[in-house]
Amino acid sequence: MGKTEKNELLSETVSERRKYKVKTTEEAKKITLAFLKPILLDIKSLSLGLPEIHDRYDNWNVPVLDNSTVIGSVSIDAFSGKINEELSTKLSLFKKRAVTVNNKQTGKTVKEKFKFIVSNLSNTIVEGKAENALRNIPEQSVDLIFTSPPYYNARKEYSEYESYEEYLDTMRDIIQQCKRVLINGKFFVINSSHVLVPRASRNESSTRIPVPFDLHQIFMDEGFEFVDDIIWQKPEGAGWASGRGRRFSADRNPMQYKAVPVTEYVMVYRKKPAPLIDNFIRKNPNQDIVLKSKIDDDYEKTNVWYISPARDKRHPAIFPNELAEKVIKYYSFVNDVVLDPFGGIGTTAKSAAKLGRRFYSIESSTQYVSATRSDLEINQNLLNNNFDYTYLNLTNLPDVEPKKSLRHTIKELLANGVTSEELIQRLNKD
Ligand SMILES: C[S@@+](CC[C@H](N)C(=O)[O-])C[C@H]1O[C@@H](n2cnc3c(N)ncnc32)[C@H](O)[C@@H]1O
Numbered sequence: 001m002g003k004t005e006k007n008e009l010l011s012e013t014v015s016e017r018r019k020y021k022v023k024t025t026e027e028a029k030k031i032t033l034a035f036l037k038p039i040l041l042d043i044k045s046l047s048l049g050l051p052e053i054h055d056r057y058d059n060w061n062v063p064v065l066d067n068s069t070v071i072g073s074v075s076i077d078a079f080s081g082k083i084n085e086e087l088s089t090k091l092s093l094f095k096k097r098a099v100t101v102n103n104k105q106t107g108k109t110v111k112e113k114f115k116f117i118v119s120n121l122s123n124t125i126v127e128g129k130a131e132n133a134l135r136n137i138p139e140q141s142v143d144l145i146f147t148s149p150p151y152y153n154a155r156k157e158y159s160e161y162e163s164y165e166e167y168l169d170t171m172r173d174i175i176q177q178c179k180r181v182l183i184n185g186k187f188f189v190i191n192s193s194h195v196l197v198p199r200a201s202r203n204e205s206s207t208r209i210p211v212p213f214d215l216h217q218i219f220m221d222e223g224f225e226f227v228d229d230i231i232w233q234k235p236e237g238a239g240w241a242s243g244r245g246r247r248f249s250a251d252r253n254p255m256q257y258k259a260v261p262v263t264e265y266v267m268v269y270r271k272k273p274a275p276l277i278d279n280f281i282r283k284n285p286n287q288d289i290v291l292k293s294k295i296d297d298d299y300e301k302t303n304v305w306y307i308s309p310a311r312d313k314r315h316p317a318i319f320p321n322e323l324a325e326k327v328i329k330y331y332s333f334v335n336d337v338v339l340d341p342f343g344g345i346g347t348t349a350k351s352a353a354k355l356g357r358r359f360y361s362i363e364s365s366t367q368y369v370s371a372t373r374s375d376l377e378i379n380q381n382l383l384n385n386n387f388d389y390t391y392l393n394l395t396n397l398p399d400v401e402p403k404k405s406l407r408h409t410i411k412e413l414l415a416n417g418v419t420s421e422e423l424i425q426r427l428n429k430d
Contacts, residue, residue, distance in 0.1 A: 014055045020078040025051040027081075028060040032074045035083045036064070039091050043071075043098040059084060064094060071097035114279045117183050119143065119337045119358075123387075125349065125376070126362040127369040128394030130341035131170060131402065133362045134177035136394065142181045142360065143336035146327045146348050148191040148319060149174070151211050155316055158365055164209060165408040172218045173402035174341055179222055181339065185274040187331040188224060190215065191232065191319070193264040196242060206244075212265040224269035231304045232264045232323060238309050266305070266327070284333070292356070293333040300326060314371045315345045324351035332357055346372030353379065353386040366395075 015023035022028055028051035033040075040046060049063030049070065060076040072089025076082070119141040126133045150159040152167045161167035178188060192212045199206045220226065240246070245260035284290050310320035324347050328338055334356040340348035343361035345368050352359040353376070363369050379387035413423060 014053055015078065018055075018058065018078070020053075020058070021081045022060055022076055022078050028062055028076055031076050031081060031083070032062040032064070035074055035088075036091070036094070039095055042095050044102075046098075053078065059087065061087075064089070066098045066101045069101045071101060112273070114275045114283060116279075116283050116285060117141075118285075119183070121337045121358060121360055123349075123353070123358050123389035124360045124392060125343075125346070125369060125372055125389050126360070126392045126394055127364075127366060128362060128392075128397060129364045129399070130174050130362045131177070131400050132397040133392075133394045134174065134181060134341060135400065136392075136397075137181040137339075137360070139180055140183045141337065142178075142339040143183055143186050144328065144332040144338045144357075145178050145182060145188040145190075145341070146324065146331075146338060147189075147340045147342050148317070148344075149215075149342045151192055151195045152209060154195045157316065158368075165405075165411060166402075168214055168218065169402040169405055169408055171215060172222070172405055173400070175215075175218055175222055178339070178341060179224070179271055182271045184271055185277070185280065186271055187227070188219070188269045188271065189266060189327050189331060190219075190269070191264055191266050191323070194261070196244060196261075198243075212267060216267060219267070219269045223272050225272050225274055226267075227270050228268040228303060230266035230268065230300075232266050233304055233306050234262050234264075234309050236260070236262055238262055266323070268331070280333075286335075289334050293329075295329055299330070310347075312345060315368055318344055319347040321347060321351055324348050325355060328352055328355050328357060343372060344368050346375060349389075350375055350379070350387075353384075356386060359389070364395075 014020075022031065029048050032048060032051075036046070043066050045067045047065045047068075049065055051060050051062040053060055058078045060078055062074045062076065063070050064072050064074060072094050074089070075084040075087035077084050117140055121137070121141050126136075149171060150167075152164055153160050161170070175188075182188060192215055195209045195211055197207045197209060216226070239260035239262040242261055245258045248256045248258055281290055305323070305326065307320050307322050310318050312318050328348070328351055332338055332352075335358065337358045337360055338348060338352040339360045339362075340346075341362045343349060343363035346359075346361050346363075349359035349361040349372060361372060363372065373391065376387045376389055410423065414420065
């Protein structure tokens, strides 16, 4: 049964039981069109989406579209059949939004037909910098990206940037390259956390940099769709190690309060243009793979995942296997290619191989690459072909300087005394 039919059936039973005046989706559409009459001539390609009954509030919600883009909705009281104007988009707003939609449509390419892509990448471990090595990967050849970048300068043992802006420029460049290699509509899952900058002296206070929020802005600028913010929650003990909250715990003065951090973000994005997920399931030429990839009952139901951090003497900040395995299972199919541009000691790669996926791992440190390789080799010795791989040394590739972003440029101008009014004037000149 299709979604429309199912919804029709559900709404009809509720409508009848409660004796609504408006019983069917067709009636809801008719009332909506009558309400929109004054603006119908102004919006050329107006159409209505699927009316849905909200049985909790006894009202119908009818989406209104222009050129297949939702420009608002109309709410109808199910008992009286009257428009609930407070809950409906204003007529003037429909008109304004339609203008924006149509401006955007100009010059837009025609929607491409969905094409199922099977990548021909095989298991690969790359030694080199992500910003250089990613340029070696063909366009649309990766099915899932799962990674945890350096959190700015939190771990000087493996990366130190001159400034936060320089760090964000590098991240933007890497996110752009990742977008290029990711297949349209597939997922980019990134783990990061805010960073504590310790105080320089007794007279100063420590500060925090909201790295995940700035990365989020880059994903939005670069045309990803925001899907989920998953909170990775660790046991309380893990947070006290940061030192945050100790002062308050001892003195208990108001305003000194600082929450002990026990969470990290696992942010989920999808590459646009994003075809309906259903395409990747129904149009997969290998339905056996679809069956094999199904997830069993004990999956994470909410966006808070309780997982203990992992430890390994060889690396200070690795993924717990449980985290990597959940992400890989939820966002990729068996045989898909999973890329980690900041591979560390290869947790993503090893989890991918364990789950029958292919892996592509990039890591700049020779030491961590060696650790990854020796773990993979141990598994190969168990005659498990999923762990076979090609090693590429790309440390000699020329360094790519990331472009300075608009945000970075504006920050510099403001720091050099240009006022925001002057900036806006300059930008509006042309
Ligand atoms: C947070 S750790 C990732 C750990 C990994 N998730 C694991 O489970 O082992 C970030 C990694 O990025 C690496 N790294 C830093 N800058 C890099 C760059 N420009 N290109 C590639 N790797 C880089 C660091 O050496 C570090 O191993």
